[in-house]
Amino acid sequence: MLSAQVVIKKYVLYVRLDGELDQYTVEGLRTRIVELMEKYQIKYLVINCEQLRFMDSSGVGFIIGRYNRLKKKAGAVVLCAMNEHINRLVQLSGLHRICVIKKNEEEADKFLGVA
């Protein structure tokens, strides 16, 4: 079970995840996010993990996929408000080396200059 609230500000797509991100829930999320990213010519994807309780390697795959897309547009993926479990997975998978990590959405906004 996963729900995602999305907000678009200029070229930034904010995705606030609530629930568990696994192979089952990632499919619908991917379809929706890919569509929005194309439609609004998104350069930065901010994934707010505050309410994300669980993630496995399916979620890592999803983030790598979005990173690869945005890298071509000189954009970035920003991960914020991760709990201990999500953060551990991010470190283990090396995502912290390719994504921008911020404490919360405000910090992400400051980084992106869209506040």
Next chain:
Amino acid sequence: MDNFVEMRFSAKLRNVVFARAAAAAFLLEHNLRLSVVNEIKTIVSEAVTNAIVHGYFENEKETVYMCLELAGERLTIKVVDTGAGIEDIEKAREPLYSTRDFEERAGLGFTIMDIFSDELTVLSAPGEGTTIIAVKNIELEAV
């Protein structure tokens, strides 16, 4: 305190959440640290997803078997499919290796299971399916 449960369920991706929750419920009375519970849930999630996606190619008519056994402070998680099997187990266990790149898999399933378990055994043969046995030593509170 020793305990054992086993279950069989359809090879549907929606059942991965069931398998994770079952593992968490199995250990609930022991009040394990959240980080340990999350590691166990992740092992289950990776193993069951592997069985459904790589063993059965998401054929929902197939069945995944899972059992959990607690003996002292030793938790054993066993996930079995009788599907496609793995050609090269060593290769499958390498970080970032994925047979199905086009689907954006991170190829990290086995690596994560390796890191989160104390012992990980993968038994597999092409056409005969895969058995994943993960052992995790957990500290139980003295009662």
